[in-house]
Amino acid sequence: MKLLLAIDSSVGSEAASDAVTSRLWPAGTSIEVVHVMDNSHLLDSALMDEQTRDEMQRRSQEMVERVAQRVHGKPVLLSGDPKAAITDYAKETGADFVVVGPHQQSGLGRFLLGSVAKAIVRYAPCSVEVVRGHPPIEPPRRILLATDGFEMSNLAAQSIAERPWPEGTEVRILSAVELAMTTFQAALEPPFVNDAAMEALREESMKRAQNAVASAEETIVGAGLKASESISVSVDSPKQIIIDEAKAWGADLIVVGSHGRRGISRFVLGSVSEAVATHAECSVEVIRKRP
Numbered sequence: 001m002k003l004l005l006a007i008d009s010s011v012g013s014e015a016a017s018d019a020v021t022s023r024l025w026p027a028g029t030s031i032e033v034v035h036v037m038d039n040s041h042l043l044d045s046a047l048m049d050e051q052t053r054d055e056m057q058r059r060s061q062e063m064v065e066r067v068a069q070r071v072h073g074k075p076v077l078l079s080g081d082p083k084a085a086i087t088d089y090a091k092e093t094g095a096d097f098v099v100v101g102p103h104q105q106s107g108l109g110r111f112l113l114g115s116v117a118k119a120i121v122r123y124a125p126c127s128v129e130v131v132r133g134h135p136p137i138e139p140p141r142r143i144l145l146a147t148d149g150f151e152m153s154n155l156a157a158q159s160i161a162e163r164p165w166p167e168g169t170e171v172r173i174l175s176a177v178e179l180a181m182t183t184f185q186a187a188l189e190p191p192f193v194n195d196a197a198m199e200a201l202r203e204e205s206m207k208r209a210q211n212a213v214a215s216a217e218e219t220i221v222g223a224g225l226k227a228s229e230s231i232s233v234s235v236d237s238p239k240q241i242i243i244d245e246a247k248a249w250g251a252d253l254i255v256v257g258s259h260g261r262r263g264i265s266r267f268v269l270g271s272v273s274e275a276v277a278t279h280a281e282c283s284v285e286v287i288r289k290r291p
Contacts, residue, residue: 001029001096001163005073006086006120007064008035012101016131019283020071020099022139024164031073034089035064036082083119091125096290099129121277121286127159127258129285130277140252140283143171145220146242146276149212152257156287157216160255161223170226173216174245175209177202177233206231239275251282258288 005020007013020031037057057077064075078085090098102117121128145160147153160171213229220227230249232241246254256273277284 001026002094003029003031003073004086004090004093004095004098005031005033005071006036006098006100007033008101010101012131014101015133016099016101017071019129019131019133020073024139024166026163031071032076032093032095033064033068033071033073034076034078034086036085037077037079038082082116083123086116086120087123087125095126097127097129098124099131102130102132118274118278121274125288126290127285127287128277129283131283132281133283138252139166141166141169142249142251142253143169144174144242144246144249144251144254145171145216146174146238146254146256147212147216148175148257149208149215150257152259152287152289153212154215154219154257155289156255156257156285157219159285159287161219161225165225168226170228171220172228172230172245172249172251173213173220174230174232174242175212176238176241177205177209177231238272239279242272242276243280246280246282253283253285254280255285255287258286 003020003025005016007017017033061075061077064077068075076089078089086098086100089095098120100117100120117130121130143160143165145153145157147157157173209231213231217227217229230245232245234241234244236244242254242256245251254276256276258273273286277286
């Protein structure tokens with residue numbers, strides 16, 4: 001695997017670097033520790049005085065070298081708009097994963113502002129992990145996999161299965177029985193919608209959720225990991241279902257596909273994965289198909 005650890009001088013980056021250090025990775029994994037000197041707020045970078053530019057570069061280089069020593073990674077120093085710099089560099093280098101922290105720090109050392117972290121989650125060409133927690137961070141032992149049974153969810157399950165995890169790691173597989181159609185029942189008059197039709201839709205949705213869980217479980221158990229299942233019939237939004245389940249179960253890590261089914265019967269959509277990455281209390285991985 002090729003990892004990019006995107007850092008700044010914040011506590012969030014400390015958490016991200018600790019997570020990368022403590023995590024088990026496949027043999028041959030390479031890590032690049034990337035720091036961006038943010039000059040995007042300047043209309044003309046040439047207007048930056050030499051002393052300020054030198055100070056930014058010194059601080060950036062110190063942070064990159066310090067973290068690179070801890071994770072045995074190659075330091076990379078970039079400049080420009082952090083949103084574009086990280087996503088462009090990930091594309092250019094063929095990265096498999098970008099790891100970031102969610103926190104922000106104002107002033108000279110800022111990098112991962114909320115908007116920047118969101119942009120990386122949304123636009124990175126590869127999978128992204130947003131790390132939450134306070135150092136020292138232990139490797140995840142409770143992983144919540146949200147699935148709708150479609151391509152990206154299957155890739156998320158495969159991503160978990162392909163990586164080494166600590167002994168005793170458990171993967172809880174979550175899918176939802178889609179109840180969104182019930183909101184139309186009150187709006188439409190019979191005979192367009194009736195109780196029998198709605199019950200048939202609910203049964204179909206339950207079967208779909210069960211199949212999604214069974215497919216993911218086969219992948220997870222086949223990799224030698226312990227698996228448990230959870231099928232939600234809540235009327236809450238998909239984002240809230242995932243976040244609530246993770247909190248109630250005490251998950252260390254949520255893994256979701258970058259997008260899923262379209263239309264009314266959706267479960268894991270791009271907007272949902274982004275919302276989970278933004279609001280969850282634990283770390284979140286958004287899995288994308290490799291270019």
